[in-house]
Amino acid sequence: MADLQHTEAPCEACGVAAEIGFLIREGDDVSTLSFHGSGKDAIEAEFAPYLALARSVNNQVQCQTRYSDDETAMTASLQFECSAEKLIFDLKSRSLAPR
Numbered sequence: 001m002a003d004l005q006h007t008e009a010p011c012e013a014c015g016v017a018a019e020i021g022f023l024i025r026e027g028d029d030v031s032t033l034s035f036h037g038s039g040k041d042a043i044e045a046e047f048a049p050y051l052a053l054a055r056s057v058n059n060q061v062q063c064q065t066r067y068s069d070d071e072t073a074m075t076a077s078l079q080f081e082c083s084a085e086k087l088i089f090d091l092k093s094r095s096l097a098p099r
Contacts, residue, residue, distance in 0.1 A: 028083045031090055033076045040071045047076060049096050054078045057089045 032049060037043040047065075054061045059083040080086045 020075055025083055029080045029086045031078045031080070031086050031093075033072045033078070035076070036072060038072065040067065043067075043074045045073075047074065050076070053076075053092055053096065054080075054089050056091070058085045059068075061085075 001053060031054075033047070035043045035046050036048060054063070058080055060081060063079045064079075066075045067073070077087065078086075080089065
């Protein structure tokens with residue numbers, strides 16, 4: 001059985017003893033986004049840069065959107081061809097999020 005408790009030595013420069021990373025899991029290829037706005041047009045305008053970014057990662061990305069009954073909320077699912085593309089999109093889309 002593998003020993004999963006491996007403690008890294010602190011970095012000499014900053015004293016930090018942890019690494020932050022991402023796991024790429026097979027089948028984890030769908031990114032789900034939620035948007036809220038005053039109407040469908042406003043939501044679509046907010047979503048457009050995300051869809052453009054997804055298509056820049058892979059032009060074959062599949063997009064499915066679902067609006068609330070009053071059209072003030074939308075959930076978008078972007079399905080990529082592989083998990084790595086989803087991870088690339090998720091990391092790049094951080095720059096689009098309002099701060």
